[in-house]
Amino acid sequence: MGPLYKLGWFDFAYSLQVAGLIGFLSGFVFERAGFGNVRKLTAIFYLRDFSVLKVMFTSIVVCMLGLLYFSVFGWIDLGRVYLLPTYIWPQIVGGLVLGIGFVMGGYCPTTSIVATVSGKLDGLIFIIGMMLGSVIFAELFPFLEGFYSAGNMGAIRVSDVLKLNSGIVALLICLMAVGAYWFVERVEDKFGDKAALPGGSRRIKWSAATFLILLGLILAIVNPDHIIAKRPSPRIQPQKKVEQVQKPAVKSEEPASSGFKIVDDEGC
Amino acid sequence: MNHRYANPYVMGVLLGLVMLFSFYTMGRGVGSSASFARIATAGVNLVAPGHVANNKYLSKYTRGGKSPLMAWLVFLSLGAGLGGLFSAFIANRIEGEVARGPSIGVSARLWLALGGGILSGFAARLARGCTSGQALTGASELAFGSWIFMFSIFAGAYATAYFFRKEWL
Numbered sequence: 197m198g199p200l201y202k203l204g205w206f207d208f209a210y211s212l213q214v215a216g217l218i219g220f221l222s223g224f225v226f227e228r229a230g231f232g233n234v235r236k237l238t239a240i241f242y243l244r245d246f247s248v249l250k251v252m253f254t255s256i257v258v259c260m261l262g263l264l265y266f267s268v269f270g271w272i273d274l275g276r277v278y279l280l281p282t283y284i285w286p287q288i289v290g291g292l293v294l295g296i297g298f299v300m301g302g303y304c305p306t307t308s309i310v311a312t313v314s315g316k317l318d319g320l321i322f323i324i325g326m327m328l329g330s331v332i333f334a335e336l337f338p339f340l341e342g343f344y345s346a347g348n349m350g351a352i353r354v355s356d357v358l359k360l361n362s363g364i365v366a367l368l369i370c371l372m373a374v375g376a377y378w379f380v381e382r383v384e385d386k387f388g389d390k391a392a393l394p395g396g397s398r399r400i401k402w403s404a405a406t407f408l409i410l411l412g413l414i415l416a417i418v419n420p421d422h423i424i425a426k427r428p429s430p431r432i433q434p435q436k437k438v439e440q441v442q443k444p445a446v447k448s449e450e451p452a453s454s455g456f457k458i459v460d461d462e463g464c
Numbered sequence: 465m466n467h468r469y470a471n472p473y474v475m476g477v478l479l480g481l482v483m484l485f486s487f488y489t490m491g492r493g494v495g496s497s498a499s500f501a502r503i504a505t506a507g508v509n510l511v512a513p514g515h516v517a518n519n520k521y522l523s524k525y526t527r528g529g530k531s532p533l534m535a536w537l538v539f540l541s542l543g544a545g546l547g548g549l550f551s552a553f554i555a556n557r558i559e560g561e562v563a564r565g566p567s568i569g570v571s572a573r574l575w576l577a578l579g580g581g582i583l584s585g586f587a588a589r590l591a592r593g594c595t596s597g598q599a600l601t602g603a604s605e606l607a608f609g610s611w612i613f614m615f616s617i618f619a620g621a622y623a624t625a626y627f628f629r630k631e632w633l
Contacts, residue, residue, distance in 0.1 A: 301580015
């Protein structure tokens, strides 16, 4: 049962090697997809090439389904997975500013690494800019502190906000993803350069979309929240409600890990 | 240069599996912007250690007397660099240049890259993560704020794309 690290399968030093492996694989995938090429990245904002959206949405859907299925099968304890907390106002403003930074600089943090190693000087300058931006944020932190924690909603999930079980939310996200793929491909047909865009047979795409929606549909029927709530958890005290089982990522830290605290842990 | 890239859907599936592997082994997702904040902290720490210790935000990276570089995400970013390098190498895509659209000069492009980097670095700290660590990771675990964050990125970028069209088109 996962997550392995939180259950004490290996120590901090080994986790850094795992980080290197995960980083290697993701950097490899990013470069394969063309994310070291700044004009391919920014083409999404001029409706010419939606690779960024396709890769993002597909990876989110695959990982989301994986997490939910793993938890239904009892392979992973979502209560021990670090759930990013919601601070709604800084996230909205941060997102808007990051979007402006994206279209101005051409990269987001990870893609600038990939661009830099492919020899792009602008990628390196972007990285230097990010370091400066981080330090500027830290210097201004006394003024930003209040806003930084504004709109604290805790570790809350979309399913909690919509008051739906996570299986139904997963199905809705699958449907949204398929709808988005269909829509952006129509837009690409209109504005994109056909020779440069990757092809792919219509039949395979529709079969994959059907399979995706089917996977979401099964989850919606199975209701993962219900199954997880019913399962007697060995370490977390029983009789906890669903919402609480999902939250203790912070609390359940102490017994499981070997001295590693998640307090200063951030998503990115 | 080789501009033939892999199918984005296939790459999306692979990236999703890598993220799932990260969740399964580590109980957390991928990310990268904090590693730049940490490297910057290490730099400031070298020049003015007292300044880092007195800064409320930067000091969290040196808590417990540890080096700010001994962190999971720093190693992840190093790995990402190696993985990207390997992929670019086998695809014959390594070429020293300043990537830009045909109607912008080198120095203007570099200034905009610097400006975009500063905005991104600042925004990623404010939002507690970037496109990978906040949007991808959070969205796949259904974190509410991460979905809002992701839509905000697209909103901010599409709203201002018009002003930067000369840089790319």
